Amino acid sequence: MESIQTDHKTEIFQIYVEKKPAFAVEADRLRSDLEEALGISGIERLRIINRYFAAGLAETEFAEAAGTVFAEVTVDNYYWSLPDFAGAALVLAVESLPGQFDQRGDSAAQCIQLQTQGERPTIRTAKIFVIYGRLSKAEQTAVRRYLINPVESREASLQVPSHLIEPPVEPQPVAVLTGFRDLDTEGLKHFLLEHGLAMSLDDLQLIQRDFRSAERRDPTMTEIKVLDTYWSDHCRHTTFLTHINRVEFLGSADESTRCDAGEPDFTDRLADAYEDYLKLRHTVYGEAESERPVCLMDIGTIAMKALRQKGRLPDLDQSPEINACSIKVTIDIDGRDVDYLVMFKNETHNHPTEIEPFGGAATCLGGAIRDPLSGRSYVYQAMRVTGAGNPNMPFNETLPGKLPQRVITKVAADGYSSYGNQIGLATGQVREVYHPGYVAKRMEVGAVIAAAPADQVIREEPAPGDVVLLIGGRTGRDGCGGATGSSQAHTDESVMKSGSEVQKGNPPVERQLQRLFRNPIAARMIKRCNDFGAGGVSVAVGELADGLTIDLDKVPVKYQGLTGTELAISESQERMAVVVRRDQARDMIALADKENLEATVIATVTEEPRMIMNFGGRRIVDLSRALIDSNGASQETDVVVQAPSFDIHYFIPQYAGMSFAKRLRSSLALLNACSQKGLASQFDSTIGSGTVLMPYGGMYQDTPEEGMVARIPTPEGETDAVTLMAYGFDPYLSEWSPYHGAYYAVLQSVAKLTAMGGSPTKSRLSFQEYFPAMR
Structure with a gap:
């Protein structure tokens, strides 16, 4: 065994592990990928070796871990020093960037700590x-790029x-923008360009006016970054809330817009459909209609509001x-009627998956899980629907600043499946749709369904004196700027410049969070809850109550040196913010500790x-709730709707005249049409x-x-109650006509539910937007 003695009297041990030839499936698969994707024909043999550097443990402890933690002796060979690579055409070692979560190293360190019952060592890995x-x-x-x-x-x-x-x-103090x-x-x-802000000039001018008149001081950099995050399209749906002043409907240029003759x-x-919407607004809002601007969000939710007003949504929670x-349901458990809440959520992680497919797709699922989890419900099934360009596209045709479609498609699947399989979540349907348009921007949609006994969900208004607990993972630089990054248009430099915006998932911690929230004692202590998604502390904690004093020095960190703005x-993923009474905080911390959660x-x-x-004895953020909740300056626009062409359109048979x-x-x-069973x-x-089909x-x-x-999972007893979920979408139809695409998406999804034995009258729709940058 070889080790290095440092100036700090701390030994660094090393071990190299690779699969025996009969079990080298990963290496064989990578060789095939390189030959097929890059057209390399000269590869005779390929090896993949996992390298571990370890410190903070005794030599005997490291040696004991060799055959129990680092390697499986039945399928692995391991070496105490760097093997001889004589004759190799290429030797390439790859490691995570500093600050990125290394799950392999973290898991090994935890296993060694369990084995030694001592301090957790430091492990760094590379392939x-x-x-x-x-x-x-x-x-x-080309191999390096791949x-x-x-x-x-x-x-x-x-x-x-x-x-x-x-x-x-030592972190730099937060600057006041004198x-x-x-x-x-x-x-x-x-200023906008210099600091790479996602907000508009109007937003920045609104902030300036507020600090001139109300605050009468200059803001800190943290305050600007917090507002930039709060008001981003990702967090506040700025595009969907933009006020629409005028709508113009145009025919398709030089082509027929008639469906059929006559x-x-x-x-x-x-135009008639839009008029129907305006009439519905008058019915729903009445005299308050003038106070509710026309916007895409209103168009998307007006039908639900009308149904609720008519009493057609009695089960809406x-x-x-x-x-x-x-939604509220009553299910039969061992002959007893029990009230339950069924929750469902779908969300996209397009930008993160585009630039870092494994982490982006993994945290797509992780973020989707935490949304129902914040409602104290247990997530038990997931669906994945993605959009990609042709994964068989030649490597040399990859757009500048983009990853190859093959890499995105395969690595994203690895990330999502890895997260779901580790956390223990059944994925009931996986479907990828292909269209050339997704080369510009991938679509990564995760949908989940969850349930909880209604009596375990207690919702109360936070009161002065209540405390907010951060439960779960520690905080690092990963994900800084993720919300604003996903709200901006991207260029051929995005991949190089967006490293800090990528989050790395740690599914075992999220599994522990699910176990904690499924504990009825813990669930009933929670007055209000939010997950740490876009915006981190500023949004997750900031949304819980109107008045809050947050101590960033108390936030557990992955490593030292984080600034107040970064905190x-x-x-960083796998974190939840919960409001509890001050006298219950110790009990909640004890319950979290039983699940190995901080x-x-x-x-x-x-x-x-x-x-x-x-932070650091200074007040770095002091913002009024009125400014935060203003959501920035009101955005206004006019809309031009182009009617689809009926000269060449989706419903004309493509193969007319063929046998x-x-x-x-x-x-x-x-x-x-290809099988996606693989x-x-x-x-x-x-x-x-719990999977029925x-x-x-x-x-x-x-x-x-x-x-x-x-x-539906039940902590005790048996039930035959089930939930069904289906999706509807056709990218080619939507490309030709977004109107028809949306119409048929609803029809298709409800038809699928009905075909599986569900009731169309009991179906509930959840729409996922996907749109280009608005011009």
């Missing part, structure tokens, strides 16, 4: 790729480092907590409607034993189901 054969310089460069995503990883040295833990750096109130319009424009122009149909859709907006009091609810953050055999072959050759096999659909059925288990069905 070493060794390729034998003939590789040109250009091919070596294996290293600069957003989250880098090429590592093969040498043993002198230390594993970086010495702590002179901000005096900036003119040009100065504010420069039919009215489709432009008139679109309304509350100030709106992280997930919630305020970091989007729980820390980080804030107090106050009477004055202001959000205050203290049946040719039409069949042409249809089966389409990428969207993709679905990565996702465990049986976890929890397997993803593929029929005599040969090759026929995809229309959706997913699962039994």
Whole structure:
């Protein structure tokens, strides 16, 4: 065994682990990928070796861990020093960027701590790729590009480092933006560009006016960043809340907009549909209509408001907590009627998955889980619907600043399935749709369904003196700027510049959170809850009450040196914010400790409607609730609606004049007609034993189901009550006509539910927006 003695008298041990040739599945698969994707034909052999550097443990403890933690002796070979790579054409070591979560290293450290019953050691890992054969310089460069995503990883040295833990750096104090109130319009424009803010110039001018008249001081950089996050499109749906002043309907240029001969122009149909919406507004809002601006959010929710007004939604569960859709149901458990809440949520993680597919897709599921979890419900089934370009696209046709479609598609599937399989969540349906438009921006949608006994969900208004607990993972720099980053348009430099916006998931911690929230004693202590998603502390805690004093020094950190701004907006995953009475805080911390979770009091609810953050003995945020809740300056726009063309359109048969055999072959050759059973096999659909319909059925288990069905989980007793979920969407139809695309999406999803045995009258719809940058 070799080790390095550092100046700090701390030994760094090393071990290298690789699969025996008969079990080297990952290496064989990567070789096939490189040959197929990059067209490299000279690879004769490929090895993948996992490297571990360890410090903070005795030599005997490290040696004992070799065959129990680092390697499985039946399938692995391991070496105490760097193996001899003589004759290799390329030796490439890849490691995570500093500050990124290293799950392999973290898991190994936890296992060693359990084994030694001592302090947790420090583990750093890397993967070493060794390729034998003939590789040109250009091919070596292509392999490096294929294996290293600069957003989250880098090429590592093969040498043993002198230390594993970086010495702590004293964080810089938060700057006061002296002179901000005096900036003119040009100065504010420069300020926006200089600090890379997502807000508009109007937003910044609103802040300036508030600090001139109400606060009478210059803001801190943290206050600007907090407001930029709070008012981002990701957090506040700025695009959907933009006021629409005028709508103009245009026919399709130089082409027919008539559906059939003798039919009215489709432009008139679109105008009539909009008129129906305006009439519905008058019915729903009455005299208050003038106070409710026309916007996309209102168009999307007006039908629900009308149904609720008519008493057609008696099972809707309304509350100030709106992280997930919630409906009231009564289910039979062992012959007893028990009131339950069923919650469902869908969300996208397009931008993070585009730039870092594994972490982006994994935290898509993690974030979707935490939304119903904040409602104290247990998530038991998930669905994944994604949109991608052709994964068979040649590597050399990858757009500048983009990852190859093959890499995004495969690694995103790895990330989502890894998270779900580790946390223990059944994935009932997996479907990827292909369209050239997704080359510009991937679509990554995760949908989950959850349930909880109604008597376990207590919702009360936070009162002055109540405390806010941060429960779960520690905070790092990962995810800083994620909300604002996903709210901005992206360029060919986005991949290189967005590393800090990527979150890394830690599914075992989220599993522990689910166990804690399923404990009825813990659930009933919670007065209000929010998950740490976009915006971090500033949003997760800031939304819980009007008045809050937050102590950022109390926030548990992954490493030292974080600034006050980073602590305020970091989007590190697997964290929950809960409001409890002060006298119950110790009991909640004890329950969290039983699940191996950290729980820390980080804030107090106050009477004055202001959000205050203290850090390092200074007040770095002191914002009025009125300013925060203004959501920034009102955005206004005019809308032009282009009617679809009916000269060449979706409903014209593509294969007119062909024989049946040719039409069949042409249809089966389409990428969207390919079997996706191989993709679905990565996702465990049986976890929890509640799955009613397997993803593929029929005599040969090759026929995809229309959706997913699962039994509602009950802590005690048995029930036959189930939930059904299906999706509807066709990218080619939506490309031709967004109106028809939305119309048929509803029809298709409800038809699928009905085909699976569900009732169309009991169906509930949840719409997922996906749109380009508004111009």
